[in-house]
Amino acid sequence: MYTPSSSKYETMKYNRCGKSGLLLPALSLGLWHNFGEVDDFKTARHIIRTAFDKGITHFDLANNYGPPPGSAETNFGSILKKDFGGHLRDELIISTKAGYRMWEGPYGEWGSRKYLLSSLDQSLKRLGLEYVDIFYSHRPDPDTPLEETMMALDHAVRSGKALYAGISNYDAQQSRKAFEILRNLGTPCLIHQPKYSMLVRWVEEGLLDVVEEYGVGCIPFSPLAQGLLTNKYLKGIPENSRAKKEHGFLQMSEVSKERIAQMKLLNDIALQRKQSLSQMALSWLLKDNRVTSVLIGVSSEEQLLNNLACLDNTSFSGEELNAIESILKA
């Protein structure tokens, strides 16, 4: 039996998602890796419980998370049923997405109404839920009219199968168009989910301005660059790491000598701030108030607890920022 901690809301910070009524925790947990059928269910369940005990109310999924695709939703659905029955559903923000290849044939990926709405029904079945809180278009589709994709999101919300609509991986120009269409349909976009970290900075060239202009929230994914911005690889590539796993998306080639040398320099600054490298990388994103929540992944409770402590220090001196910038530019 799981009884959530009575102090769960005491330490987490909750930020307003753009100009909406929804508050999201400063850190949210993503289930892309470590929650599939290939992973240890007991560990996954333990991580979810600890996250909620620490005030993480938002869990992010997608139709294709696993492996195999769909299994992260099935596992999370089973954890929800075992541990989060009854009124606890109202304390959770659960998101899912559709956009990448999920099933065979011409209707199993991208942005058609046919694919998005069928996929949402499949996700709800796997999750054992009547609705998700946020339904995302996972990526822009170059061949489907944007109106069709946005109308499918609008329909998902109007049908009660999602409470809010979001987009992910859309560039600044595509986002502006999507926000306009959704606004005109009467379902304003709640949130944008882009890749953003100290190592991936494209959102700074326009997207952050657009989300602010339209009052849309922003939840960066892979904030630790899949583990590069942590102490995980500072002494080589451990066996139990995403880079070593057959199904991990982090390529061994990305863990280069040059990259590790750069991470060691960043780690020195983190130590001066009395933080771990991962804590500093997360704080660095949270210093911008256009960032609503930072979407982390973890493979253990220890990583989760380490990352949560970033909330103790999210401000940077000008000197620290300049030092970080010169390491990142080198």
Ligand SMILES: NC(=O)c1ccc[n+]([C@@H]2O[C@H](COP(=O)([O-])OP(=O)(O)OC[C@H]3O[C@@H](n4cnc5c(N)ncnc54)[C@H](OP(=O)(O)O)[C@@H]3O)[C@@H](O)[C@H]2O)c1
């Ligand atoms: N919208 C999209 O297209 C998209 C794409 C990718 C991800 N996402 C979302 O974003 C979420 C997070 O992405 P991500 O998993 O790539 O995030 P990440 O936070 O950049 O990387 C997570 C990995 O970093 C390592 N790590 C985390 N904390 C650590 C710590 N304190 N010390 C040492 N290592 C640590 C772990 O690697 P090991 O497993 O090696 O221990 C962990 O699996 C996903 O779950 C998903 O919800 C969305």
